[in-house]
Amino acid sequence: MRLLYDHQAFTLQDFGGVSRYHHELLCHANWESELAVALSNNLYLRDGQHSRHRTFLPDSNLPARWRVIRYFNQRASRQALRRNAFDVFHPTLLDDDYFLPQLAPERPLVVTIHDMIPALFPAHYPDRDDTALRNILQRASRIITVSEHTRADVLRLLPVEANRVRVVYHGYTEREYPAGGPTLPVPARYVLFTGSRALYKNFGCLVEALAMLPESEAAGLHLVCAGGGPFTASEQELLARVGWASRTHQFGPVSDAQLSELYRGARAFVFPSEYEGFGLPILEAYGQQCPVLLSEASCFPEIARDAALYFPPDQPAALARQLGRVLHDEPLRRQLVQLGQLRLLDFTWQHTARRTRAVYEEALQEAAGPTSFSSTPLSALEL
Template sequence: MRVFIDGTPLFRQRTGVGQYTMHLVEALFRVDEDHRYTIFSFALLGRGAKRRPIPETPRVAYRFMRYMHLKVFNAIVRKLTAPPIDLMLGSRPDLFFFPDFVRFPLPLGSRAIAVVHDLSFVLHPEHVADRNRKYLTRYVPRTIDKCQHIVTPSENSKKEIVEFYGTDPDRISVVSPALDHTFFYPRADTEIEAVSKKYGITKPYVLYTGTLEPRKNIKSILAAYAQLPPEVRDSFSMVLAGGKGWLDREIKDQLEALRHLDIITTGYVPDEDLPALYSGAALFVYPSLYEGFGMPPLEAMACNTPVIVADNSSLPEVVGDAGILVDAHDSAALGLHMEKVLGDPALADELRRKGLERAKLHTWENSARRLLDIINEVGARP
């Protein structure tokens, strides 16, 4: 089959959707020896067309639309209508794969698979920027209706799509994110010490990684840390590792009110520092209010760090019995669990052991094989 892949997420600064797309597609090309793939994107007048996030091979090619800038295309989509992408490309492949929520019109008749990562834009609109919320609210229902199959990263997201849109569950498959285990693994003390020094960490620490925004529930992390007994706070720093996010004014105010405590904000942390940062943490906390999947707890477990996560959305799927679940809105309970893990080495060791075992189950090759099965099934339909 000829399969066209929307490569736009690969050319942006790669956050969650971009990382998922990159790793999944790379693994797909490794496990599939039959189909031919074309990654398409925009490069006005050829600018940027030399970039190849994934190397070309005899079965992997690139196609750039050189007569329109991506920003112009996005403006048309947001303000007017979604243009027919197959006519713009001048091609009718057997299958299109859209990894970023939205399927564009295909009047030439190709089949399509799209990834709908979560339904935060309708279930938790307060945590989604207005422009993005309107865009997804408009186009995701059309995508679900028009695609031959939908992929989503968790059973929870699948359940939400079925319940909210009335979609046939047989039209939805779960292809979960995974880990590069050659990258996320327990690091040596020398690496941990170097990264700790880089970020001004001088004693054992509790860690959160991710954007500092309301959906990640930073206020509960800070409230839980503040209520720890003084002797525990004196022994452990609280490290918030991530860049500033959307609507972070309250977080800034809370940090200012707690400036007398040992709270370290690192700002954006490059990928290469994350494994050592996870490996050095005494505990990882992630009481997010909603996640389509939630990669940071999985990354932490792979680096031999005990985890506490919220008991909502997909997070129980991610950690299973390898982590502690807590009500995201109960900062007192979060604080008590933090105190318990930090004060009980046997419990922490048990969580580490279970976490390492669970993380090993998540490989990109396994996820890519699930996607390939879907490609084969959808592509074979009459």
Template sequence: SLAKIDSKNEYFLYSRKKLLDFKKRLPRLPAGNFRHCVDYFKKGPDRVLPELDIFHTSSYDLERPKKAERFIVTIHDVIIKAYPYGHSEKTIKEVDGELKRVLGEADLLIADSNNTKADMGKFYQVSESKIKVIYPGVNISDSSRLGLRPRSKNIANIVRASSEAASREQYILFVGTIEPRKNIQGLIKAFNLLKKEHGIAHKLIIAGMKGWMYEDIFKEYENSAFKNDIIFKGYISDQELARLYKNASVFVYPSFYEGFGFPILEAFGYGVPVVTSKTSSCGEIAGDSALLVNPERYQEIVEAILKIISDSSLRQGLIIKGFERAELFTWQNTSIEFLNCLTNT
């Protein structure tokens, strides 16, 4: 997206290892002003890159290059301070030190959300004037991005297709890493209550890789009287993830803390009603297009899920709102705001 709107500036894409196949990707760019610089031997940007007007990074462990006139850093979150549970004292100390250094060195900080901006002020006393919020994008119109539905003027067809799939498949979906911060234990407790007291026919599908400190999560699963209706998918392909999103009755994302929360927008883009946390950035990103709950109270998760699966009018309204909400988060908008930062900093 940045290449499409800026043919004036020259960009050097710096990476410490070759994460992407740029031989295939770079020729697709509409502009010839992008160069890829791979730092195979970890020499650092000063020994690999030329003189720069601006150096931008989202890696807090990179020091300010001497060759750069201005230093811009994107901070995705400050989980290490806002939700330190699950991190060792050594990791917390190291990351905290790196963040303090880079927050002080940067001329401008970019935050993924207002919540992250507020956290930088709260935990590191960073001035608001030094932080610019730029939301990342989700390619709703690009079918290559997890097969997301393209924009459509006929939203009624989307609602109808989603409703038919949900009534046919009947499952509640969660997507994310298996770790304490995602509140999967609370979701399983809510699911147990939905089965026991409300007799719902739905299954619970949890898609995502194991992260860390997941033992208690699987213990909660093993102790569930309804474990046969709880399915851990583990790592899945983009195609399978697309199918799970499109056919879900409801997507539930009760995370305790998120710097942004891409799965919320992905679910919106597929036309799936969403239940998510009112805390951290989740409520900010979802707006009024989802049912918001206190993640500490799994009874609220129960009530929100029940509302959606039992009220077709509410469900349809959330699908429409969610689809429209997702279309606000485009990489084109992100690139325009980012370019403004580069030219006006």
């Protein structure tokens, strides 16, 4: 079985969850793969194992850089589609249906939906156009979602049949990093927040919760934010208003090694988001033995189960109470770390690859004709 993956995530992202997901599939694949990428500055492709691409002005912020990369990568993907030397096509994003005219009718199309954020938060995406997505889903043989919660959202919000949608969880792989790399000047005692702080990420809830901590619990405590860019004017105003401006630090972008270091040193990792499709940072925190606090929203209880403390995303006072517990209750901290280590055993990229292969094989069997197609749902298969 030979898979073709297109360029889109590796054109738009130098690093990030979607390109990381597809790179992990390539790394753990038990199938032949082609990644149709000519130019990319993506960090995960730097080893050159999965594509014969070149970098292009990796240290430049010129808008024209992205247009050049996109032009050559889309040309490479179109050429690969026309060669038709693959069994299944798996595009890495669903924002552009450019590939539909080139995709041979007999070739199965498998897609992954990571979340339904634009549909659930339409006020944040006023220019959203679902035309390409709906065209793609109409053609797709199988649709992968990364959690049961996201599957339910897809079935509720999009015109797709339940028998075409399969859940395949993300995985986690422990990595070893060379000693002696650049370290970050972090405070001795801190709470960690990672990634974007905008919109539904609910960063303000965490800031307000920190301000509610009694001085006995907040003494010497700092907030460290990894990635997400510099603080906006409104964020700076909020931090100043609650008295946490001097105790909040932003680092980024950070390397994977530095991010692992931040998890290891944190008193807790807080993920207050109102919605996520899966929540990879949960697994990253587990991997570095960091206690996890999560909003009781979307897929979080499904992914973390009892290996986290929860709070309603609209109640900073509840988050403050949970923070107080994890900051000073050492037996609770140890219990959360142990439960996180156990939960991590359920999420491996090898398992993700095996279940993804099963989806590809389902799509191929269906394309071969009704006599070859097994209607057994993926959730019932022992993989």
